[in-house]
Amino acid sequence: MWRTLRVRLVVLRSCLNCICHVHCACAVWCARTSCVADIISTVEFNHTGELLATGDKGGRVVIFQREPEDKLQGHVRGEYNVYSTFQSHEPEFDYLKSLEIEEKINKIKWLPQQNAAHSLLSTNDKTIKLWKISERDKRPEGYNLKDEEGKLKDLSTVTSLQVPVLKPMDLMVEVSPRRIFSNGHTYHVNSISVNSDCETYMSADDLRINLWHLAITDRSFNIVDIKPANMEDLTEVITAAEFHPYHCNLFVYSSSKGSLRLCDMRASALCDKHCKLYEEPEDPSNRSFFSEIISSVSDVKFSHSGRYMLTRDYLTVKVWDLNMETKPIETYQVHDYLRSKLCSLYENDCIFDKFECAWNGSDSVIMTGAYNNFFRMFDRNTKRDVTLEASRESSKPRAVLKPRRVCVGGKRRKDDISVDSLDFTKKILHTAWHPTENIIAIAATNNLYIFQDKVNSDMH
Amino acid sequence: MLAKAGKRKFDEHEDGLEGKVVSPTDGPSKVSYTLQRQTIFNISLMKLYNHRPLTEPSLQKTVLINNMLRRIQEELKQEGSLRPMFIGASQPTDPLGDTYQEAQPAFSHLASQPVQPTDLVSTTPLESCLTPASLLEDDTFCTPQTVQQNGPSSKLPSPPPTPSPPSVQPVKDSFSSALDEIEELCPISTSSEATATAHLKDGPVASGTLKPEGTQESRTSEPKLIDSLPGNFELTASTGFLTDLTLDDILFSDIDTSMYDFDPCTSNAGTTSKMAPDELLKTLSPYSSQPVTPNQPFKMDLTELDHIMEVLVGS
Numbered sequence: 001m002w003r004t005l006r007v008r009l010v011v012l013r014s015c016l017n018c019i020c021h022v023h024c025a026c027a028v029w030c031a032r033t034s035c036v037a038d039i040i041s042t043v044e045f046n047h048t049g050e051l052l053a054t055g056d057k058g059g060r061v062v063i064f065q066r067e068p069e070d071k072l073q074g075h076v077r078g079e080y081n082v083y084s085t086f087q088s089h090e091p092e093f094d095y096l097k098s099l100e101i102e103e104k105i106n107k108i109k110w111l112p113q114q115n116a117a118h119s120l121l122s123t124n125d126k127t128i129k130l131w132k133i134s135e136r137d138k139r140p141e142g143y144n145l146k147d148e149e150g151k152l153k154d155l156s157t158v159t160s161l162q163v164p165v166l167k168p169m170d171l172m173v174e175v176s177p178r179r180i181f182s183n184g185h186t187y188h189v190n191s192i193s194v195n196s197d198c199e200t201y202m203s204a205d206d207l208r209i210n211l212w213h214l215a216i217t218d219r220s221f222n223i224v225d226i227k228p229a230n231m232e233d234l235t236e237v238i239t240a241a242e243f244h245p246y247h248c249n250l251f252v253y254s255s256s257k258g259s260l261r262l263c264d265m266r267a268s269a270l271c272d273k274h275c276k277l278y279e280e281p282e283d284p285s286n287r288s289f290f291s292e293i294i295s296s297v298s299d300v301k302f303s304h305s306g307r308y309m310l311t312r313d314y315l316t317v318k319v320w321d322l323n324m325e326t327k328p329i330e331t332y333q334v335h336d337y338l339r340s341k342l343c344s345l346y347e348n349d350c351i352f353d354k355f356e357c358a359w360n361g362s363d364s365v366i367m368t369g370a371y372n373n374f375f376r377m378f379d380r381n382t383k384r385d386v387t388l389e390a391s392r393e394s395s396k397p398r399a400v401l402k403p404r405r406v407c408v409g410g411k412r413r414k415d416d417i418s419v420d421s422l423d424f425t426k427k428i429l430h431t432a433w434h435p436t437e438n439i440i441a442i443a444a445t446n447n448l449y450i451f452q453d454k455v456n457s458d459m460h
Numbered sequence: 461m462l463a464k465a466g467k468r469k470f471d472e473h474e475d476g477l478e479g480k481v482v483s484p485t486d487g488p489s490k491v492s493y494t495l496q497r498q499t500i501f502n503i504s505l506m507k508l509y510n511h512r513p514l515t516e517p518s519l520q521k522t523v524l525i526n527n528m529l530r531r532i533q534e535e536l537k538q539e540g541s542l543r544p545m546f547i548g549a550s551q552p553t554d555p556l557g558d559t560y561q562e563a564q565p566a567f568s569h570l571a572s573q574p575v576q577p578t579d580l581v582s583t584t585p586l587e588s589c590l591t592p593a594s595l596l597e598d599d600t601f602c603t604p605q606t607v608q609q610n611g612p613s614s615k616l617p618s619p620p621p622t623p624s625p626p627s628v629q630p631v632k633d634s635f636s637s638a639l640d641e642i643e644e645l646c647p648i649s650t651s652s653e654a655t656a657t658a659h660l661k662d663g664p665v666a667s668g669t670l671k672p673e674g675t676q677e678s679r680t681s682e683p684k685l686i687d688s689l690p691g692n693f694e695l696t697a698s699t700g701f702l703t704d705l706t707l708d709d710i711l712f713s714d715i716d717t718s719m720y721d722f723d724p725c726t727s728n729a730g731t732t733s734k735m736a737p738d739e740l741l742k743t744l745s746p747y748s749s750q751p752v753t754p755n756q757p758f759k760m761d762l763t764e765l766d767h768i769m770e771v772l773v774g775s
Contacts, residue, residue, distance in 0.1 A: 098514070100514045188516070206519040207519070235526075236523065237520045256520050256524055289496075296524060343496065343499070346500065347503050
């Protein structure tokens, strides 16, 4: 049973709302509905789940921190508060092409924590940035030559020497840009992934994948290039890419034709030749004009174990075993009732929506978004699935998420929603699952919802 | 006749769009399948040329749309029914359909005229004229240099635009009956628009050569059309992304410009907007010869066009 998680929020921007208290509160962080810049474009937990980062179309990154346990005596642990917010990317203009470069944050990836500070990578269409997030709760006081503001003292007033001391102060979160990896991509960056060696990461755009060292910004290595000599021959693009969680030489990338390619960097410097190709033959009974579009993979994620891969296409999520290339081992229908509406969805561009998908901590449940602020979960063991809704109504105090059902055909039950009344402007594209606990973060346009499964670990 | 054709088209559109499954297997009849295919084809073309201004269109999306178009074209080729889709597309050597032959005289007739064969509209299925039309429009105004930019454009009354092109016909043209109707509907349409639309019509034909002035040339290029069209689509995909492309500027200009022109959102229209349509027309030629960035002067024009289309389509 999923409940909205209690979240206390700090109002950060004028447009932020805070919903809080009592038993549940869903997250949030609601922005002006009219403001496109506030639309959340990515959500990512860090490796411990203590921090949650969101990026938005306005180029901002907002980091939420989970309230430490000791402050919550008697309460269920798990409030997320705004921890820090900063402007990661600014709009730019490419004068050579006369094109605007949007500031929208396409992806955020946390680096494994190496010291007290946290680090994350954020990227827009072209430029990847490495940010360091550190805390400061003490400051030195009592310098001999400068005053509290840092201005030099008049030397004539200095009559004695003193030892500066550290005094406690209000906790301050400092965010500083550490590296800017630019000029590596001609096309739009759709994925970044930190390698398990913790030293390198890759960034993928529509046609190429580059390998970077985290400390080196002026050089990257092209590891995949599918750009044809003649662009007229272009029929396929890279849609997502990710490193294997353990094997630093392995990575996978997905394509707009529905295939996955696993590459081994030990094989050659340029991994144009995949070592494994995962592809499912098209089902002839479902063939339509839109077959290719709906088979385009919008997201690919390795399971935590590294054994499986999860892919999302327009209508389904699939689980692939790394050892079986011919077909996925599991296929789940996310919203098959849309199959009859593909033409309309093509016309209004919804068919190009890039839904992401997520594993739970134990790889037993998968989650992905849908329309009408619905999101879906599939239990791989019990084969049960559930449709939940992220809405402000359902996220009132003590709210328990009720399973929703979309009715297909004539038999409509109470509370069912018919396919025709689905709101296609409310889509949940970005979701994230806490790495170890049953806490999920759902980005519904400009609202972030955080839900927790309090009762038991398995879903309803 | 024109009106009739328009109407028919509209109906098709409705049929195609509303939730029918597009797969041939599901399709109740061959006819509806063809209609849907054509609807999808039209939508695809519109998508390719409608972009948000100044932003790079998603390559993934463009590629997928291109693949769709290619696939439909393949089907059409196999069925030997390319003609209905592209007016000029049918090669002279091919066994000509009635439509094509009828069109021929129109061509020769037109040779002397600057404006395109309006007759084509009546003879050929509307869609054929319409879809490419959007492209062509831009053509007229655009210079090859503009090619590199991806001008996105505002949304046209998406697929339904088909009926509209005929409506915009230049008054001077031989068109007559349909025109009168149109004019009544939209007094706004000015000569400049008319010319623009005229180009639209010859669009399919002109696409081969792509030169703005090239109506006459377009005739000669007809045979190439089949080949050139697919090329066009692909080009669109690559436009703007690749500065390194060594493609025909002509082709490019076609595509890119269209995006720009269609964009009503671009604010720059201001200066030129005050001009009378006629003046606009005059200004056209200088622009076309110069390396102009976006063709802002025509924004007004086009938005009006859109409006007209909407009226005609009854949306």
